[in-house]
Amino acid sequence: MNARTPAAVNALDDAELYRVACKAALALPHAEMYDFARGWEAARVHGKWFMLATVRDETRLVSMKAHPDDVQALTHEFAAVQPGYHLNKRHWITVLPNADADERLVTALVLESYLAVVAKLPKRDRPADLGAFASSLRAELLE
Secondary structure, three states: OOOOOOOOOOEOOHHHHHHHHHHHHHOOOOEEEEEEEOOEEEEEEOOEEEEEEEEEOOEEEEEEEOOHHHHHHHHHHOOOEEEOOOOOOOOEEEEOOOOOOEHHHHHHHHHHHHHHHHHOOOHHHOOOOHHHHHHHHHHHHHO
């Protein structure tokens, strides 16, 4: 995954991080947001989580699924990206407000998380051509 963006003229504060992540999640087919535990919100597709949001130390943070190779690469490349907060650190990342967290990065991470979950759904819940579906969503949300 290469979501690299120029160091952040457009850095997000915690409220903007949350707004951008939720907007990106809700723009995806069959995605919904819901409160699932005190202080936690989730985005899911066909009942499977792909994004979680909470507040830690008065700061909003957003977590998304990621391929294990991407988890390692992203946590090394971006100061804003850490292993998943209260989640499986091999399969989840958490994005914090930081100078290198911008709208494009957050949108790309939410989209890739969603696509990772959709790829593992039963065939009846997946698009017939997942590759074309993924390409179309990437073009729509990231360009």
